[in-house]
Amino acid sequence: xxxxxxxxxxxxxxxxxxxxxxxxxxxxxxxxxxxxxxxxxxxxxxxxxxxxxxxxxxxxxxxxxxxxxxxxxxxxxxxxxxxxxxxxxxxxxxxxxxxxxxxxxxxxxxxxxxxxxxxxxxxxxxxxxxxxxxxxxxxxxxxxxxxxxxxxxxxxxxxxxxxxxxxxxxxxxxxxxxxxxxxxxxxxxxxxxxxxxxxxxxxxxxxxxxxxxxxxxxxxxxxxxxxxxxxxxxxxxxxxxxxxxxxxxxxxxxxxxxxxxxxxxxxxxxxxxxxxxxxxxxxxxxxxxxxxxxxxxxxxxxxxxxxxxxxxxxxxxxxxxxxxxxxxxxxxxxxxxxxxxxxxxxxxxxxxxxxxxxxxxxxxxxxxxxxxxxxxxxxxxxxxxxxxxxxxxxxxxxxxxxxxxxxxxxxxxxxxxxxxxxxxxxxxxxxxxxxxxxxxxxxxxxxxxxxxxxxxxxxxxxxxxxxxxxxxxxxxxxxxxxxxxxxxxxxxxxxxxxxxxxxxxxxxxxxxxxxxxxxxxxxxxxxxxxxxxxxxxxxxxxxxxxxxxxxxxxxxxxxxxxxxxxxxxxxxxxxxxxxxxxxxxxxxxxxxxxxxxxxxxxxxxxxxxxxxxxxxxxxxxxxxxxxxxxxxxxxxxxxxxxxxxxxxxxxxxxxxxxxxxxxxxxxxxxxxxxxxxxx
Ligand code: C2E
Ligand code: MG
Ligand code: MG
Numbered sequence: 001x002x003x004x005x006x007x008x009x010x011x012x013x014x015x016x017x018x019x020x021x022x023x024x025x026x027x028x029x030x031x032x033x034x035x036x037x038x039x040x041x042x043x044x045x046x047x048x049x050x051x052x053x054x055x056x057x058x059x060x061x062x063x064x065x066x067x068x069x070x071x072x073x074x075x076x077x078x079x080x081x082x083x084x085x086x087x088x089x090x091x092x093x094x095x096x097x098x099x100x101x102x103x104x105x106x107x108x109x110x111x112x113x114x115x116x117x118x119x120x121x122x123x124x125x126x127x128x129x130x131x132x133x134x135x136x137x138x139x140x141x142x143x144x145x146x147x148x149x150x151x152x153x154x155x156x157x158x159x160x161x162x163x164x165x166x167x168x169x170x171x172x173x174x175x176x177x178x179x180x181x182x183x184x185x186x187x188x189x190x191x192x193x194x195x196x197x198x199x200x201x202x203x204x205x206x207x208x209x210x211x212x213x214x215x216x217x218x219x220x221x222x223x224x225x226x227x228x229x230x231x232x233x234x235x236x237x238x239x240x241x242x243x244x245x246x247x248x249x250x251x252x253x254x255x256x257x258x259x260x261x262x263x264x265x266x267x268x269x270x271x272x273x274x275x276x277x278x279x280x281x282x283x284x285x286x287x288x289x290x291x292x293x294x295x296x297x298x299x300x301x302x303x304x305x306x307x308x309x310x311x312x313x314x315x316x317x318x319x320x321x322x323x324x325x326x327x328x329x330x331x332x333x334x335x336x337x338x339x340x341x342x343x344x345x346x347x348x349x350x351x352x353x354x355x356x357x358x359x360x361x362x363x364x365x366x367x368x369x370x371x372x373x374x375x376x377x378x379x380x381x382x383x384x385x386x387x388x389x390x391x392x393x394x395x396x397x398x399x400x401x402x403x404x405x406x407x408x409x410x411x412x413x414x415x416x417x418x419x420x421x422x423x424x425x426x427x428x429x430x431x432x433x434x435x436x437x438x439x440x441x442x443x444x445x446x447x448x449x450x451x452x453x454x455x456x457x458x459x460x461x462x463x464x465x466x467x468x469x470x471x472x473x474x475x476x477x478x479x480x481x482x483x484x485x486x487x488x489x490x491x492x493x494x495x496x497x498x499x500x501x502x503x504x505x506x507x508x509x510x511x512x513x514x515x516x517x518x519x520x521x522x523x524x525x526x527x528x529x530x531x532x533x534x535x536x537x538x539x540x541x542x543x544x545x546x547x548x549x550x551x552x553x554x555x556x557x558x559x560x561x562x563x564x565x566x567x568x569x570x571x572x573x574x575x576x577x578x579x580x581x582x583x584x585x586x587x588x589x590x591x592x593x594x595x596x597x598x599x600x601x602x603x604x605x606x607x608x609x610x611x612x613x614x615x616x617x618x619x620x621x622x623x624x625x626x627x628x629x630x631x632x633x634x635x636x637x638x639x640x641x642x643x644x645x646x647x648x649x650x651x652x653x654x655x656x657x658x659x660x661x662x663x664x665x666x667x668x669x670x671x672x673x674x675x676x677x678x679x
Pocket of ligand 1: 434449450451462463464467480483505506507508538568569592625626627628645646647648652
């Protein structure tokens with residue numbers, strides 16, 4: 001009920017206080033008017049029934065309609081009705097108050113909730129007793145009176161009254177608290193309630209008759225009651241399982257869809273905003289792969305719990321599978337409010353996690369879709385949150401709103417992803433090779449392997465269009481191994497042909513957190529009989545900075561193998577010099593964006609010159625990529641750059657063409673350098 005207080009303070013609070021007041025009035029009335037002058041100890045039968053009422057109330061079956069255990073069924077209803085039939089009313093009310101209070105105190109419910117629960121049960125009990133007395137001409141306060149044959153129908157009618165009043169009073173408060181329409185909620189509830197508490201109530205007259213005959217028959221009566229209790233518990237548990245995620249205990253996708261559907265209906269009526277936020281953990285796969293599933297599972301549990309506490313009670317936090325979570329936030333006052341929710345979620349995961357003493361830093365990306373702005377049905381909203389998540393993942397650790405402009409793009413990308421998965425396993429990847437030569441002499445020094453995807457329908461697809469997709473999905477691991485395998489196979493072929501050129505392969509940061517990578521690289525080097533010095537691994541500066549600690553470990557293992565390390569696209573990131581030193585790389589590649597314009601833009605020329613100086617001071621070999629003309633080459637040579645690569649020398653070539661290109665390159669240039677050729 002506290003939850004409701006925050007959601008709909010006026011309506012809910014009014015209702016809750018009205019019920020509490022009515023309950024208090026009934027208790028006062030019974031105490032003042034209907035208590036016998038001399039209160040006597042009730043009969044053993046009445047005491048046993050009262051005791052069973054208290055025990056029954058402590059064994060509730062929680063009906064899983066969400067994370068909030070607002071809806072419950074207990075076997076106490078059998079004994080409440082039995083006492084309402086039998087009387088006296090003060091025992092009934094005293095037993096009810098004792099049962100509810102003990103149970104609520106045990107479960108640490110707050111005072112308002114305790115008072116409400118007491119009041120609604122007192123009201124249900126008193127009305128039931130009153131109806132039964134009216135129908136059987138008994139007096140409200142009369143002592144236990146045995147049940148006659150003609151009392152059976154009134155007893156059942158009283159049971160029906162209890163069912164309606166009890167479920168009505170609790171159903172309304174649940175609906176108000178969850179901000180759901182009251183009548184549909186009551187309707188949804190009634191079937192489950194009829195099959196459980198309905199059956200339990202029908203037992204009450206039988207219990208009264210049997211105990212009137214002999215108290216010894218009571219245990220026999222308890223058997224079917226226990227059976228109903230058990231099957232209701234199982235049904236509730238099955239329903240819970242079907243709607244919840246086993247690992248985190250959070251609602252699952254099915255539950256979220258259902259809740260979202262209802263929230264959208266309610267929002268339409270009250271014109272408030274609703275947001276679906278999809279949350280995906282960055283680097284979860286690496287944690288799972290390197291530290292094991294046990295740690296992965298613990299982490300997911302902790303993440304689930306943190307997300308739950310970051311949200312209001314009325315919002316739904318679900319786990320959709322893997323490392324993907326979702327939040328349904330209702331009653332939002334526009335975009336800014338949704339943004340605040342996203343910030344809260346990101347912040348909740350900011351603090352490091354601790355699992356068995358291991359400290360884990362986790363970042364998350366959040367995609368947000370708003371209703372009605374971005375969609376007014378569940379499917380659209382979920383899809384659009386997914387598109388937004390995709391956008392957010394491109395800048396890790398952040399959130400992004402759905403943008404229609406991105407959508408076409410992303411839907412296409414998603415389609416591409418499915419095809420890429422097949423493409424990688426069906427051998428559609430082609431590695432092209434771009435030669436690099438000594439800036440001063442023009443001698444060939446190596447080849448850079450650049451992957452392309454020979455798509456059956458789209459033709460040749462370039463890496464910028466599929467590497468980011470592969471990186472975001474874990475497919476990059478298989479892709480990298482495939483490129484390494486083809487490149488080393490090609491290096492072997494060149495060696496066999498008497499051209500022992502080294503190859504450079506681009507490695508994505510996703511792979512650099514994989515402790516398996518060094519072993520796999522060693523395996524492939526061995527397989528193709530290529531010495532490690534002939535392999536260079538190019539890693540981009542920005543990717544190293546994303547997660548320096550983990551990356552450093554893998555890079556260290558790779559270095560130990562004897563392969564060279566090259567820092568690609570240098571100048572576009574934000575490396576600190578200390579990292580550059582710690583990396584112990586062999587090579588620095590100046591990003592082509594500076595090289596393109598260095599002859600026309602003096603700032604870029606300065607950047608290139610200082611990079612060359614800096615690199616040389618750190619003992620690194622300097623490579624300039626994107627050299628498209630002789631002028632640039634000349635300038636680079638004058639600045640002392642070691643190696644050049646670019647269209648001026650050659651575009652990336654398919655393996656088959658490389659060998660003939662090498663032939664051609666060698667022959668006319670046997671005596672002259674390319675510079676002289678250009679001149
Ligand atoms: P990169 O590693 O910086 O590769 C250089 C890119 O510049 C290549 O583009 C190359 O074709 C292009 N390039 C070379 N010389 C010139 C020039 O003179 N002018 C112009 N305009 N461009 C030039 P490409 O092949 O499209 O590759 C783009 C990026 O995709 C690469 O940038 C690299 O980061 C990534 N990539 C390529 N292959 C792989 C791979 O196997 N694995 C991974 N993880 N990434 C790859
Ligand atoms: Mg590269
Ligand atoms: Mg580059």
